Amino acid sequence: MKRFAFFPGCLIPTMHPSMEYAIRQSLPRLGIEIVDLDGASCCPDPIYFKSKDKLSWLAVAARNLSLAEDLGLDVITNCSGCTATLSETVHLLQDEELRKKINRRLARIGRKYKGKTRVRHIATLVRDEAGYDAISESVVRPLEGLKVAIHYGCHLLKPSSIMQVDNPDDPEVLERMVTALGATPVRHRNWYLCCGKACQTEEIPANMMHDLLRTVDAENAEILGMICPTCFSQFDYGQMKISKMFEESFGVPPVYYFQLLAYAQGEPYDKLGFDRQRFKPECLKRFEES
Amino acid sequence: MPSEKDNDDVVRVDFAFRRELAEKVEGNLASFCYQCGACVGDCPATTYSSEFNPREIMLKVLYGLGDELIGGDSILWQCVNCYNCHERCPQEVKPVEVIISLKNMMADRGIYPPAVKKIIHTFETTGRTVPLSDAINRKREKLGLPPLEPVPMDEIEKLFEPLEEEGEE
Structure with a gap:
């Protein structure tokens, strides 16, 4: 078992504990051991607190990274926002002057950021440490025939020079991870669009989601394959709103990838919290019955 | 001697605003913008809003037109933070980071949605x-x-x- 410091962030442990449950069930089956990171705070988020004060944002992020350095472990994240903040911090603090500045703040609480820890989203981790074949081998309930519209979101891939996950113009990581479950990934025409959650107006996210959902529907996808809890909420709550606004009927259930993985590995449908979603992926039940 | 009329055609750059922005982490990067517009084509906020344009925002930064960027109903909050502009910029301006630095300036003035x-x-x-x-x-x-x-x-x-x-x- 390879050990990693688990940074669950804010949204998943509080709003979507079933996602965390699925992660804790599925990663050990791929040879990955989760070590809890005591004393961690919000990453902090790359949209709101970063907008207030980038230096404080870096200082808090560096404190979180220093907790993992104490354990001598790399950090694994399950949220694209946390991945963005912590990866950008590692990148920016390669600059010696900035690192000194941040370390002077950390010295107030007896901490130091050394720049020794790597940050990886669990999707990247599973690809690089376990591999697609190991995912396939862990599947006991192949999701054959399930059409999954892939939604990458923004911060898993971009900025690519910092995230170093995949080619943002033609990525394959999620497609291959979905294929490894026996399911069929669908790249709909507007796959590259953003969920719009960070935007502080109504019209931009609404029109963007509308365009995106229309191309998902055109491909007859049964579920939306998600990798970010923010995108997930935006699609679960958002589809109702968009349906009303545009007087059309959208309702493709979003499913967080690691819940789908845990399900394919044999976790019962009822244990994965799908019933708490606005749009429930009941289409998955057919694999349980067979 | 230039006439008063000629004088009115002169662009006056507000360097105080630019210096304040440059103090922010990566706030100085706009200086490298040569206004090519690579950031515009791939910007979802530009696609879905008639007002938002990252190239224009960078131009306003270069001119130091702070009043048009930071204020109560700032257009900057239309940014979806997708990082496409960061991805596309050939000058590594990271327009999204400049925008976040501008938001830091708004926060210093107590302005938030x-x-x-x-x-x-x-x-x-x-x-x-x-x-x-x-x-x-x-x-x-x-x-x-x-x-x-x-x-x-x-x-x-x-x-x-x-x-x-x-x-x-």
Whole structure:
């Protein structure tokens, strides 16, 4: 078992504990051991607190990274926002002057950021440490025939020079991870669009989601394959709103990838919290019955 | 001697505004913008809004037109933070980072949209963007997940204060 410091962030442990449950069930089956990171705070988020004060944002992020350095472990994240903040911090603090500045703040609480820890989203981790074949081998309930519209979101891939996950113009990581479950990934025409959650107006996210959902529907996808809890909420709550606004009927259930993985590995449908979603992926039940 | 009329055609750059922006982390990067517009074509906010244009925002930064960028109903909050502009820019200007630095300048002036202010406040008081509750920990317990502990705010708060030599951040 390879050990990693688990940074669950804010949204998943509080709003979507079933996602965390699925992660804790599925990663050990791929040879990955989760070590809890005591004393961690919000990453902090790359949209709101970063907008207030980038230096404080870096200082808090560096404190979180220093907790993992104490354990001598790399950090694994399950949220694209946390991945963005912590990866950008590692990148920016390669600059010696900035690192000194941040370390002077950390010295107030007896901490130091050394720049020794790597940050990886669990999707990247599973690809690089376990591999697609190991995912396939862990599947006991192949999701054959399930059409999954892939939604990458923004911060898993971009900025690519910092995230170093995949080619943002033609990525394959999620497609291959979905294929490894026996399911069929669908790249709909507007796959590259953003969920719009960070935007502080109504019209931009609404029109963007509308365009995106229309191309998902055109491909007859049964579920939306998600990798970010923010995108997930935006699609679960958002589809109702968009349906009303545009007087059309959208309702493709979003499913967080690691819940789908845990399900394919044999976790019962009822244990994965799908019933708490606005749009429930009941289409998955057919694999349980067979 | 130039006439008064000629004088009116002169662009006056507000360097005080630009110097303040340059103090922010990566706020100085706009200086490298040569207005090619690579950031525009791939910007979802530009696609879905008639007002938002990252190239124009960078131009206003270069001119130091602070009043048109930072204020109560700033257009900058239309940015979706997708990082496409960061991806596309041949000059590594990172327009999204310049925009966030401009938001830092707004925060220094106490200007935030209410929804943004609320999330920042939650983080600054609890160390999380979603505050803990007994209900959350009960839900976690049912799933066999370890309980969430309060964030050590005494430590986090000490990180917010600027260093003396940083002066006014």
